[in-house]
Amino acid sequence: MACAMPPRAIRWLGPLCAVLAAVALAAVGTAAFGPVPGVAAIAAVGFAATWAASWAASWAASWGTGWAAARAEAAARPPAGPEAHGSQETMPAAAAAPPEDRRDGPAGRDGADPAEIQATLAEHLAVYDRLFERAATDTASVTVETEAAAYDIMTSLREVDGAMTELLSFLDLSGSNARVIEIVDQTDQQLTTNRQLIGDFLVRRDQDMAECRQRLDELDVATAQLTRATDGVQSIARQTNLLALNATIEAARAEAAGAGFAVVAREVKELSSASADTATRIARDLASLRESIRENFSTLVTDRVEDERGELMKIAAAIASLTENMERLVAHQRDTLVKVQEESTRIAQPIVRLIGSIQFQDVTRQRLQHLEGIFAAARTHLQALDLSNPLTKSWPDVKSFADIALSEGPSPPKRDVNAMNDIELF
Amino acid sequence: MATTIMIVDDSPTMLMSIEGILGKAGLGVVKAASGEQALETLQAGTKPNLLITDLNMGAMNGIDLIRRVRKLPGLQFIPILMLTTESQQDKRNEAKSAGATGWIVKPVDPEALLKVIRQLVPGA
Numbered sequence: 001m002a003c004a005m006p007p008r009a010i011r012w013l014g015p016l017c018a019v020l021a022a023v024a025l026a027a028v029g030t031a032a033f034g035p036v037p038g039v040a041a042i043a044a045v046g047f048a049a050t051w052a053a054s055w056a057a058s059w060a061a062s063w064g065t066g067w068a069a070a071r072a073e074a075a076a077r078p079p080a081g082p083e084a085h086g087s088q089e090t091m092p093a094a095a096a097a098p099p100e101d102r103r104d105g106p107a108g109r110d111g112a113d114p115a116e117i118q119a120t121l122a123e124h125l126a127v128y129d130r131l132f133e134r135a136a137t138d139t140a141s142v143t144v145e146t147e148a149a150a151y152d153i154m155t156s157l158r159e160v161d162g163a164m165t166e167l168l169s170f171l172d173l174s175g176s177n178a179r180v181i182e183i184v185d186q187t188d189q190q191l192t193t194n195r196q197l198i199g200d201f202l203v204r205r206d207q208d209m210a211e212c213r214q215r216l217d218e219l220d221v222a223t224a225q226l227t228r229a230t231d232g233v234q235s236i237a238r239q240t241n242l243l244a245l246n247a248t249i250e251a252a253r254a255e256a257a258g259a260g261f262a263v264v265a266r267e268v269k270e271l272s273s274a275s276a277d278t279a280t281r282i283a284r285d286l287a288s289l290r291e292s293i294r295e296n297f298s299t300l301v302t303d304r305v306e307d308e309r310g311e312l313m314k315i316a317a318a319i320a321s322l323t324e325n326m327e328r329l330v331a332h333q334r335d336t337l338v339k340v341q342e343e344s345t346r347i348a349q350p351i352v353r354l355i356g357s358i359q360f361q362d363v364t365r366q367r368l369q370h371l372e373g374i375f376a377a378a379r380t381h382l383q384a385l386d387l388s389n390p391l392t393k394s395w396p397d398v399k400s401f402a403d404i405a406l407s408e409g410p411s412p413p414k415r416d417v418n419a420m421n422d423i424e425l426f
Numbered sequence: 427m428a429t430t431i432m433i434v435d436d437s438p439t440m441l442m443s444i445e446g447i448l449g450k451a452g453l454g455v456v457k458a459a460s461g462e463q464a465l466e467t468l469q470a471g472t473k474p475n476l477l478i479t480d481l482n483m484g485a486m487n488g489i490d491l492i493r494r495v496r497k498l499p500g501l502q503f504i505p506i507l508m509l510t511t512e513s514q515q516d517k518r519n520e521a522k523s524a525g526a527t528g529w530i531v532k533p534v535d536p537e538a539l540l541k542v543i544r545q546l547v548p549g550a
Contacts, residue, residue: 150439158446165450348450352536355446359533362440366482366511421538422513422531425545426522 129382136375143368150361157358161351168344171337180337184330191323198316202309209305216297223290230286233279240272370407377404429550430454431543432474434464434491435509436483440532444478444509447536453543453550461486465494473500475547481510481517489517489524496525505546509534 247265251258381401431453433444438459445455456472458464461483468474477495481488488508495501505527508518513531521529527546530539544550 147437147439151442154439154442154446158442161446161450352447352450355443355450356533356536356539358439358443362435362437363511363532365437421535423528423534423538423542424518424530425528425542426526 125382125385129379132375132378132382136372136379139368139372139375143365143372146361146368147365150358154355154358157351157354161348161355164344164348164351168341168348171341171344180330180333184326187326188323191319191326195316195319198312198319202312205305205309209301213297213301216293219293220290223286223293227283227286230279230283234276234283237272237276237279240275241269244269244272374404377401428452428454429476429547430456430472430474432456432458432464432467432472432477434458434461434477434479434483434488436460436480440480444539447539448543451540460484461488461491461494464491465498468495468498468501474504475550476543477504477506478509479506481508481512481521489521489526492521492524492526507542507546 244265247268248262251262251265254261378401381398431448433441433448433455434457435441435444436459441457441459445457448455456467456474458467461479462485464477464479465486479488479491483491486494488510492506492508495504495506506525507528507530508521508526509530509532511532518529528542530542
């Protein structure tokens with residue numbers, strides 16, 4: 001293959017592109033998997049494959065149809081040194097060839113047009129440049145998008161965490177339960193007091209009714225006595241009437257001498273009659289009064305008081321039911337509080353771990369930024385290649401670029417969460 | 427007096443994450459989005475019990491910040507932890523020379539971070 005070497009500068013461009021591509025592959029591999037031995041293998045394979053491809057393209061473009069002639073010429077030449085065997089080591093030897101070998105006129109010794117080769121290589125390098133530019137843009141975009149997404153997630157997590165903390169604080173078991181129990185105890189006491197008040201009221205009501213009944217009985221007795229008194233009055237009236245009748249008879253016997261006495265006797269008779277009537281009316285009124293009192297008292301006791309007693313008993317029963325429900329409610333609420341606090345505490349721990357896990361995003365961001373730097377360096381390097389002069393001796397320093405691209409950069413995120421502590425105290 | 431930790435990081439997400447971890451542990455937090463902002467806050471009189479800084483933060487990196495902080499009165503001896511994605515030994519040595527108290531590689535387990543803080547700030 002040494003015989004098929006293109007001019008020195010052009011022959012270097014293929015390997016240069018290969019180095020760049022291999023370095024970029026290694027950088028991407030490092031960013032994706034970390035600085036593991038596999039990356040070196042990826043870089044080596046990338047280098048070899050890309051170098052071979054670029055070399056073949058360069059060789060084919062330069063010598064295409066003259067391949068057979070070049071081969072024949074190679075066969076005719078004396079054996080070359082160990083450096084002329086198609087590997088990277090062959091290139092310095094080729095570069096050391098006499099100047100006339102490198103200046104074969106516009107079409108080159110083998111008929112290739114250097115200007116055309118330069119244009120083709122420039123075109124390839126421009127493609128590399130655009131690819132690196134696109135890669136850098138996409139990487140930057142991913143960085144921005146993941147940062148924004150992580151920030152949103154973090155904001156939501158903090159909101160959830162804040163709400164949980166607030167809830168736990170509100171549900172502080174000892175304080176909250178104590179407050180509820182205190183309120184329920186107060187309510188229970190109030191309900192018991194109310195039941196007691198109703199009971200006392202009913203007792204007092206019964207006592208009042210008994211007292212009222214006694215007073216009415218006394219009134220009945222007094223009325224009966226009055227009725228009996230009217231009987232006496234009527235008896236007196238009857239006797240008076242008899243006396244008046246006797247006096248009238250005696251006055252008639254006395255004839256003229258008894259005329260005045262007859263008048264008095266008639267007046268007495270009328271008075272006794274009036275007294276008897278009055279006593280009868282009083283007795284009748286007293287009987288009516290007694291009947292009215294009995295009737296009203298019966299209505300009061302049998303209807304209103306008993307109804308009232310019935311209603312109060314219902315209220316007492318309702319209060320008892322309310323107390324029972326209240327106790328059930330308190331028990332349920334206490335269970336709920338305990339459950340909510342247990343669940344809240346259980347959820348709080350994963351939230352803290354999630355908040356900590358967001359750090360992975362920052363690691364990824366910095367690794368992507370490292371990658372952006374590598375792409376930028378690759379573009380700078382490509383743009384520094386001077387294709388206008390194939391014989392230039394001022395090639396950009398590929399080693400410094402390789403150093404940048406293969407620098408360690410940020411550490412890869414650790415997949416094992418339990419092993420994610422690299423802490424050193426000085 | 428409550429323990430105050432200053433966090434310096436150019437990532438708002440990281441600031442919020444570390445603030446969340448420390449806040450839940452009952453620690454006071456002062457945040458700064460850059461080395462310059464951190465210096466400004468410290469020069470204004472804030473005296474944290476411990477400082478946690480990122481390494482790569484643009485104009486002023488974490489190591490530069492530590493060098494500047496160590497020159498501020500009253501802050502020569504406060505613990506300063508570097509919390510970074512980097513793990514290279516040469517950078518650790520540089521941070522140590524600048525006055526860092528420790529080096530923590532992100533991501534760090536919240537409990538492990540709190541343990542280190544409590545180790546460096548008794549009573550935190």
